[in-house]
Amino acid sequence: MKFMLPIVLVALLAACGETAPTAKQCGVYAIGPNQIKKILASQQSEPAPGRTAKADLPADFPTALLDPENFYRGMGVYCSADEARQALIDQKHQDWGVFEIESDWNNNVYKADDGAYHLRESAKIKKAVE
Template identity: 70%
Template sequence: MKALLPVLLIALLSACGESSSTAAGSKQCGVYAIGPNQIKEILKSQQAEPAPGRTAKDKLPADFPPELLDPQGYYRGMAVYCTVEDARKALVDQKHSDWGIYELSSDWKSNVYLADDGANHLRENATIKQAVE
């Protein structure tokens, strides 16, 4: 569970992402997320937990913030972006400092959905492949 804490932190902090206008087009999307720079150190140690996908409330820590749950009682999954540029814009819009962009080992078409909050989120857990910047 201790190793899961940084990933939950990412999930909590990046859940306020906005939908990507480029994702709606015919453009080929990667899957990118934003999160604290400490993830870069975790990736070096190869102890990184997967980026969380949509998760039932009973599988979350008891103190998980209820405002991050959808109307069905699920955590929506990590907010994700189609391109590095979309992720970079989210960093600026959300005014995060000491954060980076991470590429996930996942497929946009099969593992990303537009949630009720208007943002794109992971449907299933995905491995953090690498830090992009």
């Protein structure tokens, strides 16, 4: 019994540095115009944009898409293809689809001031989901 306490303490301390698995494992999905499917097929795909300073954006970039710090928030993303599909319905987009982004939710997605999730850094559009 005397030796069990140190072993239990070491085990507990070792576990403190580990991140607990999230309740919901997320992929990274986005919605966009179906023209992206043609671009993906041509192998000339541009990455999905991440958070970008206004100075690095085109002069005619819509200011409504900027956060209070004058950054484009980054492409809006969803945890699952089903959530992205629901966004298509909610936002009443026609001729749009769901796309999988080659990125990691835990390392490259953040919740912005608008309450939505966005890419922190640009990432490759992996494929059209449908």
